[in-house]
Every structure is written in C-alpha cells, then in structure tokens.
Amino acid sequence: MIFGDMTPDEAEGAILAHSQKAGSETFKKGRVLSRADIAALKEAGVSHIVAARLEETDVPEDEAAAALASALAGKSIRAAAPFTGRANLVAEEAGVLEIDAERILAINMIGEALTVATLATFETVDERQMLATVKVIPFAVPRADLDKALEVARLGPAPIAVQRFEPHRVxxxxxxxxxxxxxxxxxxxxxxxxxxxxxxxxxxxxxxxxxxxxxxxxxxxxxxxxxxxxxxxxxxxxxxxxxxxxxxxxxxxxxxxxxxxxxxxxxxxxxxxxxxxxxxxxxxxxxxxxxxxxxxxxxxxxxxxxxxxxxxxxxMGLGGLLKEIPTRPQPREGASAAASSPRIAALILAAGRSSRMNGPNKLLLPLGGKPMVAHVAEAVRASSASPVTVVTGNAESEVRAALSEFDASFVHNPDYAEGLSTSLRAGLAALPDDVDGVLV
CATH class of the missing domain: 3.40.980.10 (MoaB/Mog-like domain)
Structure with missing residues (x-):
C-alpha cells in the first residue's frame, strides 16, 4: 500500500486518510476520491492531501475483514457484514463460547494489519451477543498476511464456536x-x-x-x-x-x-x-x-x-477471583449502600445550529411521527439516569415544546454558536453536586 502526501492530481482513486474540507462539503476519512472529488478539492484551493493507494498485493479492508470473520465463525455464530474494516461475530443462540486461543494468538501474531479481539473462552453468552471482532488497522491487508491468517483459521474446526444450551431435566x-x-x-x-x-x-x-x-x-x-x-x-x-x-x-x-x-x-x-x-x-x-x-x-x-x-x-483459577476476600484490604467495605448504586445524571445537548444541514434544525425534524430530539429523550427516560438536563440554544422555544411531556430541567446556553464545548460546560455546571457521573 502506498501511503503519504499527494497532490489532488495524483490522488484520483486513492483513499482519503483524514477528513478533508472542500468548500462547503467535508470528505470523510476512507472516501475513495473520484474525478469530481479531485475537481472540488482543487477548486477549494487544496494543494495536498494524505491518502493511500492500494497495490495489486493488497486486499481492501472490508474484503479482508469479511474473509477472516467468515473463516473464524463456527457453530451457532454469524459473521456480520463488514464496515470500515471491521466484521463482528455474533451468537445465533445462547450457550457457552469456545475459543481456540492458540489459533487466535497465532493470527494476531502474523502482522499489524489484522487483529482479532474476543470474549473470554467458556464465557456464557446470549443470543445476538457480540463475541468477537475482526478489525483491519490500515486500509488494506497484504494478501500474503491474509492468506496466512485464513490458513490458521481453517486448520481444523472453526476457532470460535458457541455450544448452545440444551434443555436438561435436572x-x-x-x-x-x-x-x-x-x-x-x-x-x-x-x-x-x-x-x-x-x-x-x-x-x-x-x-x-x-x-x-x-x-x-x-x-x-x-x-x-x-x-x-x-x-x-x-x-x-x-x-x-x-x-x-x-x-x-x-x-x-x-x-x-x-x-x-x-x-x-x-x-x-x-x-x-x-x-x-x-x-x-x-x-x-x-x-x-x-x-x-x-x-x-x-x-x-x-x-x-x-x-x-x-x-x-x-x-479456572485464572480469572477465578470473583470477590474480595477477608485476608486483604477491602477499601469498599463499609461504604454506604448508595455507593454501590451510583447516581448517574443525563445531559441532552440540544443547542446546536445544525449548520451542516444548511437550514433546518435536525433535532426538530420528524422521525417516526415525532421530532428527532424526542427519540433521544425517550431513550434517556427508559434508562435509570436521573436527573435529566436539556441544554438549549438555537430554536430554544421549539426544542422546549418538543420535550414538553418529558420530566427534564432546561438550561440555556447563550454561547451555543461557539460550539458544542460551550453547551457541555453549561450542562455540567447545572448538575447537582451529588451526582457520581453523567451520560451525555
């Protein structure tokens, strides 16, 4: 893979390494630059970008992740579709996870480009739970490395499998x-x-x-x-x-x-x-x-x-210490019952101008018959987070109206035009002193 600084004329068909602004548009990392993209970059006065160009011996990240995930997935496991160089393995049934740790280690030792992260072997898992993820670090994998990994994965039964629970009369x-x-x-x-x-x-x-x-x-x-x-x-x-x-x-x-x-x-x-x-x-x-x-x-x-x-x-001794024992210090002993159930507040940041929408406030756009910000509030209400604080700024009265049925307090950020950090600062300042954490 060729990686480095390029002029726009050299970058057609290359993969953008970092997000790049081109006039009013922002090209995101991972975008394959088209001729029209090159023209837009030049028109915006961009003279150099950082990009990657794949060679014949490279396998694109999604293709490589999908191939390895498929080879790793055994009984009762589904390899999900790849995205941005990642492919997840998901349990199709509840059971006990079995992993060939030696083969997973062998794959992770092949090179930097391919990585496999898993849950612990013999962990009890639920249906639809994510069990492992294959992540390609750069934009491509050398074909020789992928071939080595696939050879290890296919050397015997699939390295990752779920042994499903069978009903027993006990x-x-x-x-x-x-x-x-x-x-x-x-x-x-x-x-x-x-x-x-x-x-x-x-x-x-x-x-x-x-x-x-x-x-x-x-x-x-x-x-x-x-x-x-x-x-x-x-x-x-x-x-x-x-x-x-x-x-x-x-x-x-x-x-x-x-x-x-x-x-x-x-x-x-x-x-x-x-x-x-x-x-x-x-x-x-x-x-x-x-x-x-x-x-x-x-x-x-x-x-x-x-x-x-x-x-x-x-x-089972490795990882088998499941509690503190009386013969060693227990700093949490004697703590109040409330300490075991921390008070977590929630901040809904709803002050933005939606400048990338070029007009409408995205939080007020209808989605499924209600404003988008109402969906966020419903998700917070379904949790145990309390109290809930909404930070307003742009279109304050409309946001308040959209959330009128929710039990939340509101704080206005007069500096909302200066960016998200000002809303975060205003929201944190409005929280009670006794909260242990905050979900933003």
Missing part, C-alpha cells in the same frame, strides 16, 4: 439437619430454579433427605435411575473433605469423585463427581446466592453438553 438432592429450616431449602431451590431457567433447563425432581451418607446415596441412585442429569447436591453443611457426607454418599451410590475444590472464589468447595455417565455436582454454599460463583461456570458447561474434567476445574 435432579436435586437437598440434605437436612435437625436445625435446617424448610425456608432455607425453599430459597435455595428458588435461586437454583432461576439459574437453570436462564439456560433452558429445569429441576425435574427434588429429594430432601437427612444429612447422612446413606440417605445421599439412596437419593442420588433414585434420581439417576429416572434419567435425570446432571444431579446436584445441596449439603446442609459445607463439604470440607473428600470423605465428608456428600462425597461419601456419592461413592456409596457407586459413583466416582473426580475432583474436590476449585481455584475460584466464591466456589472453593465445589465437588465434581460422576455416577456412570451422569455428572453429579456437590454444590458450594455460595450457590445458594444468585451472585456469580464457580458453580455457574461448571453448570453452564454441563448444560451446553461440554465435559468438565479435573483439569478444566483447575484451569
């Missing part, structure tokens, strides 16, 4: 001590119902039994005979050893303890076992809470049909 064993309250078991069951429901599964049968190895063994065997899988065991007291009540009961039932403990906090005391082909999980106490914990990671993989091995459990 078995639950809850043990009880004489002091165990039914309300505690009910709440634990409700939290588990929500977890499973979010992934398309449900508890088909729950057995509440005494907290003894023999009772656990009978219950696990009974649920396995009914074909329920996985089987989850809530112990009335935490499992602290492989020979404790819950693991001992699984072994009495004929099962095998695969791994006890995990390098994830919260979630350290998870137990992974198997009875025949049926996964059995001894739940850590934190699974009674809806907050993210290590059990969530194991459950998601199981419901997506992925095997979970002891090695998988031990590998």
């Amino acid at each position: 078995g639950l064993v809850a043990t009880q001590l004489p002091s165990t309250k039914e309300s505690v078991l009910d709440k634990s069951r409700a939290v588990l119902d929500d977890r499973l429901g979010a992934m398309g599964s449900r508890i088909a049968r729950e057995l509440r039994v005494p907290h003894t190895a023999h009772a656990v063994a009978d219950a696990v065997r009974a649920l396995a005979k009914e074909g329920l899988s996985p089987i989850l065991v809530f112990g009335a007291s935490a499992t602290v050893d492989r020979r404790d009540v819950v693991p001992a009961g699984i072994v009495q039932a004929g099962g095998d303890i695969l791994h006890f403990g995990m390098p994830v906090d919260p979630g350290n005391l998870l137990l992974l076992a198997r009875l025949g082909e049926t996964p059995v999980v001894g739940l850590p106490g934190c699974a009674r809470s809806p907050k993210l914990n290590g059990f969530d990671w194991v459950l998601a993989r199981l419901l997506a049909g992925l095997e979970v091995t002891p090695k998988d459990i031990m590998a």
